[in-house]
Amino acid sequence: xxxxxxxxxxxxxxxxxxxxxxxxxxxxxxxxxxxxxxxxxxxxxxxxxxxxxxxxxxxxxxxxxxxxxxxxxxxxxxxxxxxxxxxxxxxxxxxxxxxxxxxxxxxxxxxxxxxxxxxxxxxxxxxxxxxxxxxxxxxxxxxxxxxxxxxxxxxxxxxxxxxxxxxxxxxxxxxxx
Amino acid sequence: xxxxxxxxxxxxxxxxxxxxxxxxxxxxxxxxxxxxxxxxxxxxxxxxxxxxxxxxxxxxxxxxxxxxxxxxxxxxxxxxxxxxxxxxxxxxxxxxxxxxxxxxxxxxxxxxxxxxxxxxxxxxxxxxxxxxxxxxxxxxxxxxxxxxxxxxxxxxxxxxxxxxxxxxxxxxxxxxx
Numbered sequence: 001x002x003x004x005x006x007x008x009x010x011x012x013x014x015x016x017x018x019x020x021x022x023x024x025x026x027x028x029x030x031x032x033x034x035x036x037x038x039x040x041x042x043x044x045x046x047x048x049x050x051x052x053x054x055x056x057x058x059x060x061x062x063x064x065x066x067x068x069x070x071x072x073x074x075x076x077x078x079x080x081x082x083x084x085x086x087x088x089x090x091x092x093x094x095x096x097x098x099x100x101x102x103x104x105x106x107x108x109x110x111x112x113x114x115x116x117x118x119x120x121x122x123x124x125x126x127x128x129x130x131x132x133x134x135x136x137x138x139x140x141x142x143x144x145x146x147x148x149x150x151x152x153x154x155x156x157x158x159x160x161x162x163x164x165x166x167x168x169x170x171x172x173x174x175x176x177x
Numbered sequence: 178x179x180x181x182x183x184x185x186x187x188x189x190x191x192x193x194x195x196x197x198x199x200x201x202x203x204x205x206x207x208x209x210x211x212x213x214x215x216x217x218x219x220x221x222x223x224x225x226x227x228x229x230x231x232x233x234x235x236x237x238x239x240x241x242x243x244x245x246x247x248x249x250x251x252x253x254x255x256x257x258x259x260x261x262x263x264x265x266x267x268x269x270x271x272x273x274x275x276x277x278x279x280x281x282x283x284x285x286x287x288x289x290x291x292x293x294x295x296x297x298x299x300x301x302x303x304x305x306x307x308x309x310x311x312x313x314x315x316x317x318x319x320x321x322x323x324x325x326x327x328x329x330x331x332x333x334x335x336x337x338x339x340x341x342x343x344x345x346x347x348x349x350x351x352x353x354x
Contacts, residue, residue, distance in 0.1 A: 004297035005206060007181060008213045008290055029182060031351055035344050036185045037289070040306050042343060047350040056354055067269055085350070092244055093307055102306050105327065108285025112214070113185055116293075120181035129217050129279050130270055140354060150282065166219060167212050173224040173262070174208055177233055177317065 010162055011116055014124025017075035017155030026121050027052065027078055030154070033117030037110040040102030041094075043087035046110050046149075049140045051079040059139050063132040064151055070128060076153035081140060082111055084147045107149045114152060124157035187339055188293055191301025194252040194332030203298050204229065204255055207331070210294030214287040217279030218271075220264035223287050223326075226317045228256040236316050240309040241328055247305060253330035258317060259288055261324045284326045291329060301334035 027050060039045060051060050060081070061073040073079075084107055087099050115125040128151040142148060204227060216222060228237050237258070238250040264280050265271070292302040305328040313325060 003206075004184060004290075004294045005210050005213075008210045008294070011215070013215065028347075029180075031347055033182050033185045035347055035351075036182075036342055038188070038190065038292075038304060044345050044350075048352070050351060050353045053354055096307070104281030105285030105288065108282030109289035111282065112286035112289060113181075115215075117181045117185070127215060130273070165213055168221050170205075170208055170212055173221075174212075174227060175225070176227045177230055 007116060007120060009165065011119040012163055012165070013126045014155065014157045015072040015126060016158040017072065017077065017124060017153070018158045019075065020077075020156045022077040022123060022155060024052065026118075026123060027154070029121060030080070030114045030117045030123075034110045034114040037106070037113045039106035039109070040087065041089040043089055043102070043106070045085045045087035045100070045103040045106055047083045047085050047146075049081040049083070049142070051081065051140070056139070060136065060151070061153070063135045063139065064128050064130075064153070066130055066132060069130065072126070073128070073153045075155060076126075077155040080114060080152040080154065081136065081142070082107060082149045082152065083142060084149045104149070111150050111152060118154055122156065123154055126153045128153065184293060184297060186342065188296040189340055189342070190303045191332065191334045192249040192303060193335040194249065194254065194301060194330070195335045196252065197254075197333045199254040199300060199332060201229065203295075203300060204331070206298060207257070207291045207294045207300075211287045211291040214283070214290045216283035216286070217264065218266040220266055220279070220283070222262045222264035222277070222280040223284055224260045224262050224323075226258040226260070226319070228258065228317070233316070237313065237328070238330070240312045240316065241305050241330070243307055243309060246307065249303070250305070250330045252332060253303075254332040257291060257329040257331065258313065258319070259284060259326045259329065260319060261326045281326070288327050288329060295331055299333065300331055303330045305330065
């Protein structure tokens with residue numbers, strides 16, 4: 001396959017979704033890419049709610065619209081709600097560290113894998129860290145003892161323009177020794 | 178670019194590095210892919226120490242060899258040491274949540290991006306969560322108030338065999354609504 005850098009450079013937060021529906025089989029491929037993500041001791045500390053029903057999509061979109069943020073989600077075609085699950089580590093490691101020590105990092109890789117697959121299929125995604133948690137929990141029947149990690153909106157982008165990426169220059173945070 | 182799924186399926190923990198050195202420009206490309214990773218409010222809460230000096234590589238390898246684990250790192254050609262940095266969030270979000278709330282997930286995406294670029298260049302990586310933290314901190318001059326997030330070993334794989342991926346089946350952790 002081509003250099004991954006090209007895909008990494010192309011993936012960006014989509015804030016302008018087209019009204020075109022997203023094919024279910026593309027959604028399934030996004031899930032599959034996330035499923036393959038690595039995790040500490042292969043613990044796979046995740047579960048996922050995929051929201052495709054239009055009424056539910058509308059409600060999830062509303063639950064992400066806080067403080068004037070995320071208005072663009074009203075045009076999202078589906079949502080992925082990523083949930084943190086208990087991790088079981090290798091016994092000799094689990095005796096030394098908290099079992100959830102790697103979970104957040106693993107979930108970050110899970111979520112990004114999903115977004116990268118979406119990008120490679122021509123879809124846009126937006127990762128949302130702030131939302132009406134109690135509303136979302138009730139709407140999707142997520143147990144009280146489970147932590148919602150992140151919400152990802154998905155749809156076809158209205159435009160294929162790649163914005164300039166604003167990042168710290170490498171020499172400001174990388175040391176070679 | 179081709180479907181990302183192919184790359185996601187190919188990336189695996191490398192535990193058998195060849196003695197072939199890794200070109201510096203490939204290391205730099207791995208860093209670049211990580212640099213482009215997304216983060217909450219674009220906070221980029223990371224720094225990175227890239228270890229290429231052979232004496233230092235040997236010492237880092239030793240620092241990862243705890244409890245009989247990670248013997249394979251003695252053949253790693255370089256290491257990436259990923260460090261968590263303070264995150265600055267958008268003001269209206271930072272007033273509501275702890276500033277580091279997204280950092281671990283962001284660092285997970287940063288680390289995975291690095292590994293995916295390595296894979297696309299024909300390199301193998303292994304993500305290591307357990308190591309002699311004080312020794313590594315001293316060896317690399319990492320400040321006491323900074324948390325080492327993860328260590329990644331890199332090298333050419335001795336074999337190009339892709340092992341079968343052991344993961345939970347999708348229907349055990351995914352709900353469609």
